[in-house]
Amino acid sequence: MNRKKYIRATTAAMLSVGLMATALSGAAIANPCAAKNPCAARNPCAARNPCAAANPGGAKMISRPANYTPYKGNQAQLVKLGEKLFNDTKLSTNGMACATCHQSYGAYNESFAQPYPHKVGMASENYGVGAINLDEAVQMCMIGPMEAKPLGWKSKELAALVAYVGSLQKGFKPAAGQANPCAAKNPCAARNPCAAKNPCAAKKH
Incomplete structure (x- = not known):
């Protein structure tokens, strides 16, 4: 093959590869599986799933310390403060509040x-702890879903949340929480409704 024929053949091959790459690129754009999946939108009840992450020392953080004496105060005032804190996103580091998942009795197990x-x-399931007290349950939510530090064990804030959640418990009926999508027995293991019949995830392209 002479030099001119070689150059023409090489140029044609390069153009062919370029056209193929362009066609493939266009196909990828048109592919619905390449589009941003709307189901990936953040679920406030599953934000940065605490059940999937390792949480070393978590059991110790949610367990009552030795010689523990909780804060004592006027019960009515504590309940009032607790309700305010229950709805306060500033307690967390991820924009959640206790009410994010527990609004209208959502996400409470029947055992509540x-x-x-x-x-x-x-x-x-996540900390290897057996029976717990209500203040320990509050601390568990603080370090888990809310991704924050536990409250001071002798703090007024912890006592207030315990008082308010205790008042909610009095009116709780197991069926009350079932309408809430966060109310599955194990909210961290609950099936993601966005994952069902997802054509983009069903088959590897």
Whole structure:
């Protein structure tokens, strides 16, 4: 093959490869599986799933310290403060509040109707802890879903949240929380409704 024929053949091959790359690029743009999946939008009840992350020392953080004496105060005032804190996103580091998942009795297991201490699924499954007290459950939510530090064990804030959640417990009926999408027995293991029949995830392209 002479030099001119070689150059023409090489140029034609390069143009062919370029056209193929352009066609493939266009196909990728048109591919619905390449589009941003609307189901990936942040779910406030599953934000940075605490059940999937390692949480070393978590059991110690949610367990009452030795010789623990909780804060004592006027019960009515504590309940009032607790309600305010229950809806306060500033307690977390991720914009969540207790009410994010627990609004209208959402995300409470049936066991919430039982007197404390009792076994709580999240505590046993993720921290290896058996029966827990209500203040320990509050601390568990602080370091888990809310991704924050536990409250001071002798703090007024912890006592207030315990008082308010305790008042909610009195009116709780197991069926009340079932309408809430965060109310699955194990909210961290609950099936993601966006993952069902997802054509982009069903088959590897």
